[in-house]
Amino acid sequence: MKYLPLIWANLMRRKARTLFTVLSVFIAFMLYAVLGAVNQAFTGGVQLAGADRLVVMNRIGLINSMPINYADRIAKVPGVADVTWQEWVGAYFQDPRQPITGFGVDASSFLEVHQDMHLPPEQSQAWLVDKAGVIIGPVLAKRYGWKVGDHIPLRSNIWRDKQGNSTWDVNIDGIYGGGQEDLLLMHYKYLDDTRAFRNNQVGMFLLKIADPEHAGTIAEQVDGMFANSDAETKTSTEKAFLQSFAAMLGNIGKIVVGIVSAVLFSMLLVTGNTMAQSIRERVSEMAVLKALGFSRRGVALMVLAESLLVTVIGGVLGFAFGAMFAGAIGSKLPFLQGFHTPASSAALAVLLMASLGLLAGLLPATQAMRLQVAAALRRA
């Protein structure tokens, strides 16, 4: 727009000052982007959770398991579309301190329930017929450099076979996409047939229900079926289940919000102060503009525009840089795979930038508006 040269020139008046203010905002939003990634890393699973999936576990705790034959009875509950199960493997590869999120599953029903996971048909076919086959997520493929066709000696820190060994040799039949990207899925039968204890039991059932609205009633029914049995159940939505996990890490969300607020508040002050200084130096110029016929509102808007330009330029650049940085960390550090700044952070960031610019410029803009032309000119 035609006022841009004037606004820009005013910002360039004190280049160093404008530069450092923009840099402050840059840092603030870079931090915001990185913290957004942190928040996502801890609570992101919650967003992935399907509204139409329920989790069934032993009421006592995840440590305990349930008989696998529960599956048949659960499948008969009205409203349940599919049932599958998973058993924690306690898997690792070579280094016991780098755990792998691995489950023994019933392949066909698992894929049925997890529609968000996709696999080329030849890979899923191969997996279904390969007793010792596994499919892995892209994160694992990247971390260990595994490819389809590799043979991996998988170890478990919980399970032993009847000879006391804890190694299960598996073949990588496929790499899936979508859903949670760091899983390793082996056949439950392969694990159960050879392990020495807890046979015919599973740690968790997953249900796909036809209508999310009925989640509550279905959960009650399932739990009611197994009340007073040896293995009572607790059924909840996948989202609620994952939220509990995230909450165990501590109130990460609150901490992140706290830090971001502190930072943004200081940024507000820095930018506001810069604007105020700048306006104060320009009193006579503002008066001249008014004398020339610029309306009060026009002058005020120009001040706000200056302020917005600073916060938006600094904010957009900072956020972009921070997001790139987060992505780079995610690809370089193995245990932080999938670390990235979510798109929702970006939308909120833009909102914050705009508010910051407007708030910082508010007071100076009002001052500019109220300026008495004659008095100001006289003072000069």
Next chain:
Amino acid sequence: MSSPRPVQKPETSSTLVEVRGVTKEYRRGSETVHVLQELSLNIPNGDFLALMGPSGSGKTTLLNLLGGIDRPTAGSIVVEGTDIAQYGESELARWRAHNVGFVFQLYHLLPVLSAERNVELPLLLTGLSASERKRRVQAAMQLTNIADRARHKPSELSGGQEQRVGIARAIVADPLLLLCDEPTGDLDRKSGDEILDLLQALNREQGKTIVMVTHDPHAAARARRILYMNKGRLATEAEK
């Protein structure tokens, strides 16, 4: 106190500005300062009026009132049939943009803008296209003989050159009224004369109506008529 009767010149056809019973007071703490008292005067179209008087006589205040950057406590200021004393802030701003050009003693150019961008400023308030604005800026700067310095910043110009830019800015929107507050006050004799030449030329050749506040009789002599002010009132009138 009697109001001087305007003398009609053959070139001037009508009265551009009619000031009637204008009073201006300021509050300073508990005291009231009377700057202008029941002042009335007429300014015909194409006039070149000089306002002289000691400091504190209210001449700058009168200029400000004529230009609409200040409002009278009482009275009316009718410009081409409109009483601008009745206008609100935003109306005055709009009116100023189209009808008034200011020339200041201290030039008041925006130091961050080049000369031509400074001259362009009043045109930003109109709906003119960028190319049209450019054309008018060029024309104004040529008229004031400063076109060769178009790209320079005020800090790179001499006092006289800055004032030329100031005058170009004042006329670029083709206003009814040109109001000058001590335009040569900060200039050496030679530069001052050049400015006065320019103002005279604008008045005689372009027919611009000019009101100039000055304390320099040498400058006042270039005007068509001189009004003296003292303590907020008009004293006598002398005309060529």
Next chain:
Amino acid sequence: MRWLYQLYTVCALNLRNLKGRLDSSVVAVIGFTGVVMVFVAVFAIREGFDDTMRETGSPDVAIVMRGGAGAEVNSVLSVNDAKQVAGAPGITATAGGPLVSDELLVQLSMPKADTGLDANVPFRGVDANAFLVHGKVHIVAGRNFQPGLNEVIVGLRASHEYRGFSLGSTLHSGPYQWAIVGIFDDGGVYSSEVWGDLTIMQAAYRRGSSLESVYAKLTSPDAFQAFKDYLTTNPQLTVSVERETDFYAEQSKNMSSFITGAGTFIAFLMGIGAIFGAINTMYNSVSSRAAEIATLRALGFGRSPVLLSVLVEGMLLGLVGGVIGGALAYVLFNGIETSTLGTNFAQVAFSFRVTPELLTRGTVYALLMGLVGGLLPALRAVRMPIASSLRQL
């Protein structure tokens, strides 16, 4: 001497007209305050967490688990295994036999007090020896549980962390009730746990007679190596043996390094942001004093007092920000109880710990920020040409 006097004069003049620049100075101070507050708070989390982990256990207690288990919940030991451990050298002997504690850890899902969301609560099944082996554990309210009954004692921290964990209440888990008859504390991780009778636990959670870990009270810390070697060379056993203190310290490493890494990164970035804010403040300070500086220099004051006075001003702002930030962090955060994922995928509760060392580090950091912030403006101050600056007067 004269130089020092010059420095003093310039600084004093500087301070005198600070009032006119108060708003931008306040902004810089607030920036520093924010950074130091976050810095201290995040590292107070690490201090508190580390502290709890470090305080746990004694160097003369060894923990034996199945080899390669890594955590008690992954470990399985048989009665026979436990007997073998009890036969190892270096264990304190008592009238009742060697001082070993057989233990079993289960995690029960129970709601947290603040969010109501389920968390994994560690339930430890122990026998009478446990209280002799874990010397730091002592009852602070109520009484100890009676063997053979569904009674439990809860750790002091656990009693705050979870809903309904007060003395006299009953906990429900599946078909079982557990009556809370006492509260205990150890100053470490065990305070986040619930302890009950080993045999009852084994029965309730279908463990038969198997255990997960054996803790042995050694005659002295030096007896550890012999104890360990005996067990690891035994062909009938596949066990891992560690000092109790080392074990818990190791468990905390991951979380601790994560907090350190994240905390450093955040504090560093915020510090840079605060420095940028401070630079503006200092530029403002220098330009508003341009004429004054020029006068001083025209009078013969040297460059370095002027330069240093700007740096001193920057550091002063940093100091004020650092002290306020540290004080705020202490008042707001010190002692606050929180919890996170610790050993055994269960909750470990701890308190924020704002230590004097942390406060000092925070203040030093702030001073550093102030110094860096003042650098560029200080250089500009001495490079300002005297003549043109005087004209500003």
